[in-house]
Amino acid sequence: MADETIFKRLKEDHDKHRTLLDLIDKTEGDSEGRRELFGRFKTEVTAHAAAEEETLYATMLADRDLRHEGQHSVAEHKEIEDYLEELEEMDYSSTGWLARFRTMKDRYLHHIEEEEDEMFIAAAKGLSDAKVKELADKFEKRKPDELERAA
Numbered sequence: 001m002a003d004e005t006i007f008k009r010l011k012e013d014h015d016k017h018r019t020l021l022d023l024i025d026k027t028e029g030d031s032e033g034r035r036e037l038f039g040r041f042k043t044e045v046t047a048h049a050a051a052e053e054e055t056l057y058a059t060m061l062a063d064r065d066l067r068h069e070g071q072h073s074v075a076e077h078k079e080i081e082d083y084l085e086e087l088e089e090m091d092y093s094s095t096g097w098l099a100r101f102r103t104m105k106d107r108y109l110h111h112i113e114e115e116e117d118e119m120f121i122a123a124a125k126g127l128s129d130a131k132v133k134e135l136a137d138k139f140e141k142r143k144p145d146e147l148e149r150a151a
């Protein structure tokens with residue numbers, strides 16, 4: 001994976017997240033499917049966001065021209081984390097659960113679209129080719145640790 005950029009690598013995760021969100025959206029009540037898929041989504045997104053912050057966003061925050069964009073995304077990570085914790089505590093069988101899930105889903109889809117359409121493009125302009133490949137390698141190394149921590 002030596003030639004992969006951090007942007008391509010992150011987009012691969014985002015596509016997985018989109019699939020999981022659609023699958024969770026089709027679940028009903030306090031079912032094993034809903035619990036299993038939501039648990040997987042929460043662990044995966046928590047680890048993704050942490051590894052993303054340790055690589056791409058750490059680099060953006062250290063760059064005067066990219067700092068503002070980076071801060072915006074990191075703030076959205078916190079917002080999503082709060083939604084995920086709230087959903088985990090809620091009664092999975094209540095109608096409110098799916099309504100809340102869909103609010104989180106909309107926010108998360110907005111977040112990853114903004115990353116792909118704005119953040120990555122801004123970062124790609126400001127960072128060297130070597131740097132975006134180095135960040136992909138670093139992400140690949142950090143992600144398993146973060147998955148373990150999030151599980």
Ligand SMILES: [Fe+2]
Pocket residue numbers: 049052073077111115
């Ligand atoms: Fe993110």
Ligand SMILES: [Fe+2]
Pocket residue numbers: 010014048052112115
């Ligand atoms: Fe992301």
